[in-house]
Amino acid sequence: MTTNQTFAITFLARTDRKEKEICSIYARINVNGKRSEFSVVRSIPLEAWNPTKERIDSKYKDFRKSNAYIEQVRAKITNIHRELVLKEESISAIIIKNIFFGRSDNGKTLIELFEYHNISQVNVLSPGTLKNYYTTHKYISKYLREIKKIDDIILAKINYQFITGFESYLRNYVPSDHHRPLSNNGVMKHLERLRKVTTMAIKLEWLEKDPFERFKFSFNKVDRGYLTxxxxxxxxxxxxxxxxxxxxxxxxxxxxxxxxxxxxxxxxxxxxxxxxxxxxxxxxxxxxxxxxxxxxxxxxxxxxxxxxxxxxxxxxxxxxxxxxxxxxxxxxxxxxxxxxxxxxxxxxxxxxxxxxxxxxxxxxxxxxxxxxxxxxxxxxxxxxxxxxxxxxKISEDMHKLKDKLNNQKDKINRCS
Incomplete structure (x- = not known):
């Protein structure tokens, strides 16, 4: 375990998309720059939240009860981190969040799996190949946040519907930068990498069933460019x-x-x-x-x-x-x-x-x-x-064949 890890807990408000004056309070766990969030208090007036003190003031009727709960959450997260440090176990924002919600090892998540894969394969895969897994990881995170409205998902919930949903997301994804939209084969490559990661989860006994069992990959044949x-x-x-x-x-x-x-x-x-x-x-x-x-x-x-x-x-x-x-x-x-x-x-x-x-x-x-x-x-x-x-090459080979047939014909004529 790394001894110089950074760890922090913050509480922040996120406004409702429809009612901007209403917000929910989220707990954010940050470990080594990577974070995970979950909601703590829902639907309070935005003006009741004090971001500096990370507390709810008296403008909200249940402010005492809610503030007490926020402090309980803070204390519990701090204790979980302390226990992991003392036991010299792996620490990440996802792991702390899982323990907070009482998830066992069988409740490992997709983002946690990707992080484990990318760390464990540093000395196995080439930098170029590993970079592709980072990109797939990025698309998975976007899909979870933008479509599923969650930060992560339990591996047991990765099924055929999740895969086809991710495929649809990739096909319709419009890049905000100069990059072109993904081609069919580009989409299939991301799904292939997802399958390799879930296969690793099966071998690790983090996942029981192959979610790709009924999924069929379909690559378009590409004529690879070359010079004449x-x-x-x-x-x-x-x-x-x-x-x-x-x-x-x-x-x-x-x-x-x-x-x-x-x-x-x-x-x-x-x-x-x-x-x-x-x-x-x-x-x-x-x-x-x-x-x-x-x-x-x-x-x-x-x-x-x-x-x-x-x-x-x-x-x-x-x-x-x-x-x-x-x-x-x-x-x-x-x-x-x-x-x-x-x-x-x-x-x-x-x-x-x-x-x-x-x-x-x-x-x-x-x-x-x-x-x-x-x-x-x-x-x-x-x-x-x-x-x-x-x-x-066809022309050259056929000319050779013609010459060979003509030679055979001449030979037959001479013999006759």
Whole structure:
């Protein structure tokens, strides 16, 4: 248990939406900046509440009884916190609230579950993946407050109706900032994360029944963006006078010829370059996302880019093959690269991985099993997403077939 926790109890008024002169008094528990609230006294005149003293004055007929109850609540919450400290047990605003209302461990809540998941998985999930769970947690909290009109909900009450209600909320959610509304697949991703969290609750014996048992996920098939051979060559042969754009272009092309994701490229060090069984240089690394070992023969284009950066001061200082650059800035600069090169598609760094799978390897006859190994996929079905049959490849294969049939015809004619 952390000994330097912050803990506070405050009482505040919340006005009625219809009658602004009427309010209810809420107890707010705050532990380490995270809070939980519940109502203590309902429907009193707003003018009767003294926010400085956190008491009700004589303008309310039952002020003595209500003030006594407020102090009893304060004392009980304080005692609960003191007991948890002495027992060196986990402390949070949600836990204190649960104990206040007499909930046992079987009465754990959804927000408490999310907090437990996010803390316990810090060293298990990648920062990017964990960030997605924080976002789902945020949407759950919004849904509870805006639709359910509550701060939290007991896990036992999470059922099919709750899930479909949350799905409907996500589909109709209108962001107040510059972000776009959620797509169908975005909604499904949030529901997938909710399911993983509730599955953890079942394993922890906090939840008895799977609330997703009757729910059917429905993802839309998405054609992953990639560069054609012509588009790839346009970027590859373009030189930039601006160093940051030249670097971003080189990093992008390197990924197009290795299939590595952004984080795996940035994490490359000299130790990842080995001599392969063929006497050529290979990349040997572990994919951060899947922890799969990948072995990638270095194609000439990728090897030339590596050689260009081997003496870069930032690379030498950090023992990395490439200078570090955030994914956000990288993708922002890629948009400039795409505009200058006249590429109509919206360039992202992940498009390089798709380009490697489609244009560089599969379109040139590399077996899908080999591509799967190089990409570091745990199963072949994942690689099948990239197995597009391009029109140019169809044309090329059919021309080969025509030539083969014509040769067979000529051979038959000579024999006859």
């Amino acid at each position: 051979d012509k588009e790839l060559n346009t970027i590859k042969t373009k030189s930039f006078n601006i160093p940051r754009l030249q670097f971003v272009k080189d990093l992008f092309i390197f990924s197009c010829y290795t299939g590595l994701s952004y984080i795996d490229v940035i994490n490359l060090t000299n130790e990842n370059i080995i001599m392969g069984i063929d006497g050529e240089y290979w990349i040997q690394t572990i994919r951060q996302k899947t922890e799969m070992v990948v072995n990638i023969p270095l194609l000439p284009v990728a090897l030339n880019i590596l050689n260009n950066y081997k003496d870069h001061p930032k690379s030498i200082h950090g023992d990395q093959l490439f200078p570090s650059l955030s994914n956000q800035k990288l993708n922002s600069y890629l948009k400039e690269v795409g505009d200058i090169c006249g590429i109509q598609k919206s360039l992202t760094f992940h498009m390089a991985r798709h380009t490697f799978a489609t244009t560089v390897t599969l379109s040139n006859g590399v077996p899908i099993e080999t591509v799967s190994k190089v990409l570091g996929h745990s199963n072949l079905s994942t690689t099948m997403i990239y197995a597009r049959v391009l029109k140019t």
